[in-house]
Amino acid sequence: MTEDRGGTAPVLVLRKFKQILESFTIEQPELTLQQITRSTGLPASTCQRLVHNLVREGFLDRYDDVYRVGLGLVRWAAPGTFGLDLVRLTRPVLQQLRDDTGETACLYVRDGAFRTVVSLAESRHPVIRLFVVGMVMPLHAGSAGKVFLAWDRLALKDAIGHGLGRFTPRTVTDIDLLNEQLARIREDGYASTFEERDLGAASLSAPVFDRNGDLAAAVGIGAPTQRMSPADVPALAPVVIAAAERASERLGYRPGTRSSSASPDFPNMVAARRRPADGL
Incomplete structure (x- = not known):
């Protein structure tokens, strides 16, 4: 897409991306392409192209015929x-x-x-x-x-x-x-x-x-x-x-809490020995 002198074209594209992403809610985390098109009011061909781009970049994930917010986007937002x-x-x-x-x-x-x-x-x-x-x-x-x-x-x-x-x-x-x-x-x-x-x-x-x-x-x-x-x-x-x-x-930590992903020698922080580390 060619950018005009005012630089509005990229802004319009971002706005359309925003419309698509805002179609997903807690109540409706999975949508078909038809539902996304209907929710955004975008032309079907435009919506299909933008959704395809969002999937390719990891903003959306596709499962069969339904889409949901991509794990990549969730990871970046976290x-x-x-x-x-x-x-x-x-x-x-x-x-x-x-x-x-x-x-x-x-x-x-x-x-x-x-x-x-x-x-x-x-x-x-x-x-x-x-x-x-x-x-x-x-x-x-x-x-x-x-x-x-x-x-x-x-x-x-x-x-x-x-x-x-x-x-x-x-x-x-x-x-x-x-x-x-x-x-x-x-x-x-x-x-x-x-x-x-x-x-x-x-x-x-x-x-x-x-x-x-x-x-x-x-x-x-x-x-x-x-x-x-x-x-x-x-x-x-x-x-x-x-x-x-x-x-x-x-942050909500309590002594004795242990993550399943922690290494086997993950210590109880409060009980850890507190002797000098010899200037490591």
Whole structure:
């Protein structure tokens, strides 16, 4: 379709797509092409062409002669709706963690082989480790990333598939060593790392679980190494773990809840041992 000077043609197409998608309701989740055409009022040939395009792109699924909203569309929409609740519910926890430690507190979610900062409470120190909402980082370098690797069985597969790149001399790229660290992290209930992604940077993170016992996010603190060293881990780890537990509770998690998709050594977070991780 040729776009006119006002750029209205793409808008009209989007409007028609919207009409089609709005034909589906809770009461009528499955519709035939004839029902969609009747509901939208679009010409039959136009409706058929657009429905075919929506199926091809995953917005609709077809079963025999009926259509329903595609699983792809549901999957894309879910992070948005969940993310809003996640950020809103955990914001007080991040602020308290920042106040308790004096360092920037961040909340991360995973997307494939990467983790993204979705919320933060920034340190009031004049010298800080810089984080911004939307920052994307690898999983294998940094404490929050290792939380995902330790508690999400698909995360390690995604990270290895993408490649374990080296960012500093302390980045762990050996899979056997990484697996040893992840086993220790699961036992401890948290991860701490020093200069794995950036020189002069340290972090400490713990897992956040949802009501089903699935790993929902990672919460942690980041600081310059001049303020956070391996010697500080024994004092900071319980504070970060407690913040992760509060965040989990706010998402509906209860100790003992276990996801059927969790790894066999999925721990009860509250009962996890809390000893230093030797500056992983």
